Amino acid sequence: MGSSAMKIYSYVNILLVAFVFASFMAMATATTNSTDTASAILLRVDQSGKGDFKKIQDAIDAVPSNNKEFVFIWVKPGTYREKIVVPADKPFITISGTAPSTTIITWGDGGDIFESPTFTVLASDFVARYLTIENTFGSAGKAVALRVSANRAAFYGCKITSYQDTLLDDTGSHYYSNCYIEGATDFICGNAVSLFERCHIHSLSKVNGSITAQRRMSPSENTGFTFLGCKISGVGTAALGRPWGAYSRVVYALTYMSGVIAPQGWDSWGDQNKHRTTYYGEYKNYGPGADTSKRVGWSYKLSNDEAAPFLTKDMIGGNDWLRSFPKKFKKSSTIVAGKS
Incomplete structure (x- = not known):
């Protein structure tokens, strides 16, 4: 934190976060396409019973199959002990808290990476804002906090935490903005094409951990992870990535890297054959x-x-699918809001 570069990063990041939160209820935060996203159906989740639902999953379940309208599920502050799934036949859903420090979704399941997630997204055109999504299973094995197996998904100002395989960034095109992602072993993994912009990546690895395990399997796949203008911190030492797939692709650009990053930077996962096919790049990083x-x-x-x-x-x-924050909210004639 003593360098002038780090001070500049911290100051700029504070301004960016302040701007995002100040504009939460007032303005767009992403580029939109020609689709009218000015209005959305509003569903309120409140554990006190003052909303439309007490549970987040109940609100999701109320959205009709093959949904074609934008649905905004506003989650009031609280700790929601739920294992959540957004089904593939329910696109165009936004789930939003007010701040990740006050809107927490938590579970503690381990084992299979596709069965353990606290939060699973299978539907396209999904947005999450200002949520904490955590898996509290611990350090005994694989325990996914967030699984994203859908196209066109965006996450703003979210906190995503576990230990091993924290974020299963499985398939599709994804955007992560101003998110905090924490773990120790392969904690950002999968075969999506994803941009992580201004995110804080925190490694819990004491030694030999890896931040990413990207799974690109062939040169024909347009997948990979890019970290742009991010910050990397940690408690021990870690590699920037290791190849889950033979053509694994990861790029770090304009990113602050603390001393947690091992000097060699990357790990081959014991397979020298992958040296010829992986694409691991760095561009104007600092720290x-x-x-x-x-x-x-x-x-x-x-x-x-x-x-x-x-x-x-x-x-x-x-630029074709990231959408703006809705300016108007409406009730729906097709979604029956009933307290649960």
């Missing part, structure tokens, strides 16, 4: 962990031209 002089020989220090495709939302097609 004590960003020194590339001792990086593995099969990673890349990107030029301006090589980095350019990873520096915009074009890599996830975001």
Whole structure:
């Protein structure tokens, strides 16, 4: 924190977070396409019984199958002990708290990465805002907090925490903005194409942990993780990534890296054959962990031209699907709000 670069990062990040939260109920936070997203059906979740539902899952269940309207589920502050699934036939849902410190979704399941998640998203065109999503299973094995197996999903200002496989970023195009993601082992994993912008990545690994385990399986797959303008902190040492798939692709750009990052930067997961096929790149990062002089020989220090495709939302097609915050809310004639 003593360097001028870190001070600048912290100051800018504070301003960005303040702006996002100040505009929560007032303005758009993302580029939209030609679809009218100005209004949405409002459903309120309140544990005290003053809303339409007491449980988040009950609100999701009330949305009709093959939904074609934007639905905004506003979750009042509280700790919601639920294992949540957004089914594939219920697109266009937003689930929003007021702040991740006050709106907490928690569960404690471990084992299979597809069965253990606290929160599973299977529906396209999904948005989550200002939520904490946690798996409290502990450090004994795989325990996913958030699984995203859907196309066009965005997360703003969310806190996502577990230990191993915290975020199963499985399939689809995804956007994470100003999120806090914490874990120790392969805690951002999967085969989505995802942009992590201005996120805080915190490693709990004491030694030999890996932040990412990206699963790109062939050169024809347009998948990979990009971390743009992020911050990496931690308590021990960790690698930036290791290849779950032979063509694993991860890029860090304009990101602050604390001393938690091991000098070699990347791990081959014991398979030297993957040295020829993985794509691990770094571009203009800074901080004590960003020194590339001792990086593995099969990673890349990107030029301006090589980095350019990873520096915009074009890599996830975001300009076509990221949508604005609704300006108007309405009741629905098809969703029957009943207190549960």
